[in-house]
Amino acid sequence: MRVSNSIYLDYQASTPTDTRVLEAMLPYFTDSFGNPHSSSHILGWRSADSIESARFEVASLVGALPEEIVFTSGATEANNQAIFGVLAANQTDRKTVLVSAIEHKCVKEATYFFASQYGHRVKEVPVLESGQIDRAAFSAMLTDDVLLISVMAVNNEIGTVQDIAWLADKAQRMGAIFHCDAAQAPEALDMDVVELGIDLLSLSAHKIYGPKGVGALFIDSSLQNNFPPLVHGGGQQNGLRSGTLPTPLCVGFGVAASIIRKEGAQNRHRLKELSSGLLENLRKANVGFSINGDAIDRHPGNLNLEFPGIDAESLINTLQPSICASTGSACNSGIIQSSYVLKSIGLSEDRASSSVRMSVGRFSDEEQIAEAAKKIAEAISSISA
Secondary structure, three states: OEEOOEEEOEOOOOOOOOHHHHHHHHHHHOOOOOOOOOOOOHHHHHHHHHHHHHHHHHHHHOOOOHHHEEEEOOHHHHHHHHHHHHHHHOOOOOOEEEEEOOOOHHHHHHHHHHHHHHOOEEEEEOEOOOOOEOHHHHHHHOOOOEEEEEOOOEOOOOOEEOOHHHHHHHHHHHOOEEEEEOOOOOOOOOOOHHHHOOOEEEEEHHHOOOOOOOEEEEEOHHHHHHOOOOOOOOOOHHHOOOOOOOHHHHHHHHHHHHHHHHHHHHHHHHHHHHHHHHHHHHHHOOOOOEEOOOOOOEOOOEEEEEOOOOOHHHHHHHOOOOEEOEOOOEEEOOEEEOOHHHHHOOOOHHHHOOEEEEEOOOOOOHHHHHHHHHHHHHHHHHHHO
16 A cells, blocks of 8 residues: 555554445444434434444454444453453452463553452463464463463464464363454454354454454353443443444444455455565565564464564664554653564564564555565665665
């Protein structure tokens, strides 16, 4: 995708809203603006019906029942609600929470915070060089004291796809609750919460060409009776998440979910061709690089590349405004820190600082890929001179 003079290669950070999604949303800002919780008039009814249709589409994307989908402000809130709900409602003697070492920061931060609030302990499960969960370590850590396990389906930095079926089965056999942050998953693979044995699952609309500001949490019906809300108020969504639902955003989420459910498989093949094409163009330009993460089990549009001896921040700055990509670094209190995900898969500080994440998406094409590779090669040559 081109935006003015920029080639967008940061689809795992956010996706542009599909025009079909935007067109479906627009009427709910004007004619159909009624509060979906206003149950006494036609505009309220219309908004409520539209939200329930969207809820059905989001549920269908992951094989859930509509009543198991709770709309949230995004995946961050969904992850927080999942972790809070399990720990706050815990009446058992189980006090351990397992998270992978490469979970998204909102999962890790929420887990440590709520564990400290409710008297639980957190253990991080190590990963292999590929980013895959270390199965031996996971099996050893999975005891009858484990209450909750949280492992993301697809990593947001290195694109590694986890074997969620195996992990959830192990959790179920031990009697632990399994949560999956699936924000990055729909673009990469099909997911069915029933087939996979998932108890809680988080989604984000803006990762699937929907609007920012809306996400969802799947809560298995067996957990809902004792699941406390994170947000209190008027008791909307069966008391699981209060607040007036943003009809346009929910409608957009539903349309985005429907599109990716119908077109996902075909698009994944195309993403794989485009990402492979970017690698081939870099090789032809004699650019040295190595791929971080699993070479096979990865998001088809993700490329996390180490350019030896090249400072990633300098490279991205040099590429402005031509190429939009990212380092995966976290900026805390104004201090740039190398990615903990890359360190967790064994990269040194220097290697992590030489790594760039690029991701292609629905609106990428071969011309953009060829031009991006050329500009990257020129930028590296300039930095190395």
